[in-house]
Amino acid sequence: MMDKNFEPRIVAFLCNWCSYAGADLAGVSRIQYPTNVRIIRLPCSGRINPLYIVKALQNGVDGVLVSGCHPGDCHYISGNLVAGRKFALLKNFLVHLGIEPERVQFSWVSASEGPRFAQIVKKVVNEVKEIGPIEKMVKRL
Amino acid sequence: MHKRVLVVGGGIAGIQASLDLAEMGVEVFLLEKGPSIGGRMAQLDKTFPTNDCAMCILSPKLVEAAAHPNIKIIANAELKSLDGEIPNFRAKILKKPRYIDEEKCTGCAICMSKCPVKIPDEYNKGLSKTKCMRIPFPQAVPALPIMDRESCIYHQRGKCRICEKFCEADAIDFDQKEESIDVEVGSVIFASGSEEFDAAIKDEYGYKTFPNVLTSIEFERILSASGPTEGHITRPSDGKEPRRIAFIQCVGSRDMQMGNEYCSSVCCMQAVKDSVIVKEHLPGVEATIFFMDIRAFGKDFDKFVNRAKDDYHTRFIRARISAVEIDPATENLIIQYNSEAGSLIEENFDLVVLSVGLLSTAGIRKMAARFDIEINACGFARTSSFTPMTASRPGIFIAGTFSGPKDIPETVMQASGAASAAASLLTELPIRELREELPQEFDLRGEQIRTGVFVCRCGINIAATVDVPGVVEYASALQGVVHSQEFIFACAQDSQKLIGEKIKELKLNRVIVSACTPRTHELLFQKTLSSSGLNPYLFEFVNIREQCSWVHQKEQEKATEKAKDLVRMAATKAGLLEPLSRMSLKVNKGALIIGGGVAGMVASLELSTQGYEVFLVEKESELGGNLRHVHYTLEGEKTDRFLKSLIAKVKKDDNIQLYIDSEIREIMGYVGNFHTKIGNGKQTTNNKPRELEHGVVIVATGGEEYQPSEYLYGRDERIITQRELEERLTKQQSAIDKLGSIVMIQCVGSRNGQYPYCSRVCCSQAIKNALKLKEINPEVNVYMLYRDIRTYGLKELYYKKAREKGVIFIRYEEGEEPQIEAQNSKSEQQASNGEVLVKAYDPILQRNLVINADLVVLSSAIRARKENKILSQMLKVPLNADGFFLEAHVKLRPVDFATDGIFVCGLAHYPKDVSETICQAKAASARAVTILRKDEIEAEGRVSQIRKERCSGCGLCIEICPYTAIELEEGERVAIVNEALCKGCGACAASCRSAAIDLKGFKDEQILAALSVV
Known part of the structure; x- marks a missing residue:
């Protein structure tokens, strides 16, 4: 049952060197995308503790986007690969818990891919809109 | 005396040169004739091709220059005389009165708000008013007001003094006098700039007569959020938003009538950029650019032009406009032009923007004469292709548009290059040690969050x-x-x-x-x-x-x-942030330079002169790179001799360790501390170490000529590339003598769907060779099939010369490329008289042409080397979509990478000619010296931190760390972090099974706190 007015709350964890720069480039190029995303800048996708994603969902965030440098481009040599391995496991685990796979998405965006960043945001927002607000895992007081 | 340099001119050229010198330990006097530094760049709205806001990227530089302890800005001042020679120049500077005590003034601007006299605002090109007492623009440096004596009521009529009454700092000084300042310096950089063409001289365009005709700089101000209309685009006559805007190119450039035969280099891209920005402001607007050739010759420029055409629907009309008329009823402007089909078309516009050229004025010529700086025929400072920042007077260097029109990155490169050249003269003198005195940090213990x-x-x-x-x-x-x-x-x-x-x-x-x-x-x-x-x-x-x-x-x-x-x-x-400290890193004083072409060799010599050890690695068995195939420049200088002497200098330089036939196997480390392994090919030059330690890396790996697959190249001997023609012109002139007709085809492998970039040098190279052909045999017919002739800057003079000598230029459109038919192949039958038929459509004659050619010369593209990919991964620096190295910032950091300590120059960055390559190589060495000259640099503050009591000593973090920054402490079995090596990626922190590791500045609790309030 899709609520047409549902505006999901999305958190994006971006690495400083590629994806955050890509998001900046989307801005410099004035590529418009939905306002739902709150970006958290981290030095590297390898810094992202899986706990952050779990906590975000528990806090009622409807979707999480994680983005780092393309494989081979990591500013810290291999952080994105470390991240990739971790997230593959986490995703399986979340699906096992009944979290829709669309809620947690991973992508690679380089510093020169402003349009791609905007496109990914649109995709994530639309897909999360489709599945509706998060119910599972949310801690309610 | 320590190292000291005078920089004349506070535009971006002077600022960049000053900052580089200052970081090299040189004391700089930065002289600016206006009340604030910033120059023309401060007036631009955005910059092409990224549409970065000009002020946003310039302003930090202004602030940095003002704050640097090695830079003294002397604004509102002029250089009166310059005596002496290297390293003892004596400069007399006349500082004009601001009528403000600079020591007392706080820049609060209350005087500006109270001043009752309004005068035209120069910063906004007179399109708005400012006060007689004013701060020139919001980001001005120094951020101090200045009084215009001519319009000050007190100075003219003896009454008012309102500013004085309101100034709480008691800083107004009506009696301030000119002040003479003498400085002694070792060398001087002139970055005094150029002027805009005065469009009123070309009265056929109605500038100053018709209200809705503006110059390009005036239009920049109108586009700017800090401009006279706060970024609302309106036309001057009635304040209405324009629907149709025309840009007229080459106003005062490429104009024999005006005596300015050269091209101003920047106006095409400026107009294209403005057409895009105006569309972003007013989506309904239609922008039309009337041009002769679109000169989008820089990195990623053509992609930008394509975007303007396809996404922003800018109309490009190839026509030289002879006059602008007005419709008195609407104050609209009427432009008549000949379409390419020959019919006369009349169009109506709401606003006309004149793309005015950059030029040298009588004033600039006089100034040059006063300081014994020779100028060329166009009135710009004379330099040579091999010493592109050196003025005729020893000890004086040139940066920016004083030596000819150029865009911002070219200017910045020349400025950094000039800084390197100026510093190289002063190696004997001690540096000025700067110890920035920072105040004691507050003790935050026990303090509440504020x-x-x-x-x-x-x-x-x-x-x-x-x-x-x-x-x-x-x-x-x-x-x-x-x-x-x-x-x-x-x-x-x-x-x-x-x-x-x-x-x-x-x-x-x-x-x-x-x-x-x-x-x-x-x-x-x-x-x-x-x-x-x-x-x-x-x-x-x-x-x-x-x-x-x-x-x-x-x-x-x-x-x-x-x-x-x-x-x-x-x-x-x-609320959870903590104070962090940085540790210092020792800097290794060696430099690794990859590539032994002109770029690599010039950079090596520059660093060696300044006393640093250089490891120059060349993969081929000889030095020289692509310049071995260039034998003379467009301007007629002999490159062979230059190259020979350059190679000789490099070989006998004791500071340069040469690795011929060698390749880079591995580069590890970070700024100040790189470790490189060199593998060798066929031979080793004696027993040099194959593992090097160095502090910086300069990438100068060059580019390569595209081997065409089109136009029967490789299948018929009569079809050759420009490089092959040049070889023949130098070595086998007799074979050239017999030729009756030669066709040159431009843009082979450039500006197409797969490779959308312009190779920049081919137009000039083709014209250079066409002129040589005509010189050898004036009777020879040379046809040049081109899309746009891109002889930017002073190269334009040779395009004109080629036309005068009878070279025939025929344009073709993309998608209507010429066709080639070989009558019979000469490779099979040497004695045959067969010709090659070149078929092309002439858009002016509007018919197909067939040219019988004895020789077809393809101007083939310059490609990025395929090996760039491997090197870019080793160095962790990016490439652009075309495979060239991508600098940290296209405008203001043209030789730096985002990663500290790594620089780029030459064709590895983008196609360029020998003079531009030398500029960039010197710029790269200037930037490298800013690091090498320091004994220590500060490491990151945001590094990993281990809580010993939680660590189980499992060693997972040691495995994960890409910098080998973590090891197990002997005895205690816990991990410890080497802060000098840690780059702060945080992979260890996110992977620790016992949550024993955290990353300072990005701690778990800090991030979770932010997440808790999303």
């Missing part, structure tokens, strides 16, 4: 979308926030000052700036914190421009809500 939130309007860049006062008010109620306010430009010097004052006054111990992107401005604000006694890591940056206002332009409410959310998250995180 956060200050500063929200930037960025002109209208943020404020047009985000409700800035709303965000400020919202922030004021957040926990821990004791102060919140807005700025028009948070990056401006006065804003920095105010933040510092607020820190002290309100005892702020956390600062949040909500503005543009931390990637460009974090350092600036952190410096402000440090100089105010606050640890620079007690700072949070909130990006509400690139990641909010610019990407949500149509959703103002939601964008404001997002900005508030982001500020709330930052405020929550800020």
Whole structure:
């Protein structure tokens, strides 16, 4: 049952060197995308503790986007690969818990891919809109 | 005396040269004739091809120049005389009165607001008014007012003195006199710039007669958020938004009548950029550019032009406009032009923008004569292709448009190059040691959180979308926030000052700036914190421009809500920030230079001259790179001799360790401390070490000529490339003598779907060779089939010469490339008289042409080397879509990479000619010296931290760390971090099974705190 007015709350964890720069480039190029995303800048996708994603969902965030440098481009040599391995496991685990796979998405965006960043945001927002607000895992007081 | 240099001119050229010199330990006097540094760049709205806001990228440089302890800015002053020689020049400077005591003035600008006299605002090209007592523009440096004596009522009529009455600092000085300043310097850089062409001279365009005819710089001001209309595009006659705008190119350039035969290089891209920006402001507007050739010869320029055509629907009409008429009823402007089909078309426009050229004036010529600087036929400082920043007078160097029109990155490269050249003369003198005295940091122990939130309007860049006062008010109620306010430009010097004052006054111990992107401005604000006694890591940056206002332009409410959310998250995180300290790293004084072409060799010699050890690695068995195939320049200089002497110098230089036939196997490490393994091919030159330690890397790996697959190349001997023609012109002229007809085809492998870039040098190279052909045999017919002739700058003179000599230029459109038919192949039958038929459509004659050619010469593209990919991965630096190395910033950091200590020059960066390559190579060495000359540099503050009591000594972090920065402590079985090696990626922290590791500045608790209030 899709609520047409549902505006999901999305958190994006971006690495400083590629994806955050890509998001900046989307801005410099004035590529418009939905306002739902709150970006958290981290030095590297390898810094992202899986706990952050779990906590975000528990806090009622409807979707999480994680983005780092393309494989081979990591500013810290291999952080994105470390991240990739971790997230593959986490995703399986979340699906096992009944979290829709669309809620947690991973992508690679380089510093020169402003349009791609905007496109990914649109995709994530639309897909999360489709599945509706998060119910599972949310801690309610 | 220590090293000292005088820099004349405070535009971007002078600023860049000063900053580089200052970082090299040279004391700089930066002389500016206007009241503020910044030059023409300060008046631009945005910069092509990225549409970065000009002021946003310039302003941090202005602030940096003002704050640098090695730079003394002397504004509102002129150089009167320059005597002496290297290294003892004596300069006499005349500082004109501002009528302000600079020591007392705080720049509060109350005098400006109270001054009753309005005068035309020069910064806005007279399109708006300012006060007789005014600060030239919001980001001005020095941020001090200046009085216009001619319009001051007190000075003219003896009454008023209102400014004096309101000045609380008692800084007004009506009797201030000219001041003479003498300085002694070792060398001098002239970065005195050029002037804009006075469009009123070409009265057929109606400038100053018709109100709706503007110059390109005036239009930049109108586009600018800080301009006369605050970025609302209106036309002067009635204040209405224009629907149809025409740009007329080459006004005062490429114009024999005006005596300016050269091309001004920048106006094509400026007009294209303006056509795009105007469309962003007014979606319904139609922009038309009337041009002769679109000269999009720089890196990623053609892609930008294509975007303007395809996405923004800019109309490009190839026509030289002879006059602009007015419709008196509407004050619209009427332009008549001949279409390519020959019919006369008349169109009506609301606004006409004249793309005025850059030129040397009588004043500039006189100034040059006064200081014994020779100028060329076009009135610009004379330089040679091999010494592109050296003036005729020894000890004097040139940067920027004083030596000819050029865009910002070219200017910045020449400026850095000039800095290197100027410093190279002064190697005997000691450097000026700078110890920045920072105030003692506040002791925060036991203090409550006191956060200050500063929200930037960025002109209208943020404020047009985000409700800035709303965000400020919202922030004021957040926990821990004791102060919140807005700025028009948070990056401006006065804003920095105010933040510092607020820190002290309100005892702020956390600062949040909500503005543009931390990637460009974090350092600036952190410096402000440090100089105010606050640890620079007690700072949070909130990006509400690139990641909010610019990407949500149509959703103002939601964008404001997002900005508030982001500020709330930052405020929550800020409460948990801790002061951090940085450790110092030793700098190895060696440089690795990859590539032994001109770029690599020039950079090597430059560094060697300054006393640093160089490891020059060349994969081939001889030095020289691509220049081995170039035998003379367009200007007629012999490259062979230059190259020979360059190679000889490199070979006998004791500071240069040469590795021929060698390849890079591995590069590890970081700025100041790189370790490189060199593998060798066929031979080794004696037993040099194959493992090197060095402090910096310069990438000078060059490019390569495209081997065409089109136009029967390789299948018929009569079809050759320009490079092959040049070889024949030099070595087998007899074979050339017999030729009757030669066809040159431009853009082979350039500017197509797969390779959308322009190879920049081919037009000039073709014209150079065409002129040589005509010189050998004036009877020979040379046809050049081209798309646009891109002889930018002073190269244009040779295009004209080629036309005069009878070279026939025929244009073709993309998609209508010439066709080639070989009658019979000469390779099979040497004696045959067969010809090659070249078929092309002539858009002017509107018919197909068939040319019988004895020889067809293809101007084939310059390609990025395929090996770039491997090197880029080793160095962790990016390539652009075409495979060339991607610099840190296309405008202001043209030789740096985002990664410290690595630089690029030559064709590895983008196609360029020998003179531009030398400029960039010297620029790269200047930038390298700014690191090499320091014994220590500071490491990151945001590094990993291990809580020993939690560590189980499992060693997983050691495996994960890409920098081998973690090891197990002997005995205790716990991991320890080497802070010098740690780059702060945080992979160990996120992977630790016992949660024993955290990353300072991005701690788990800090991030989770931000997440808890999303």
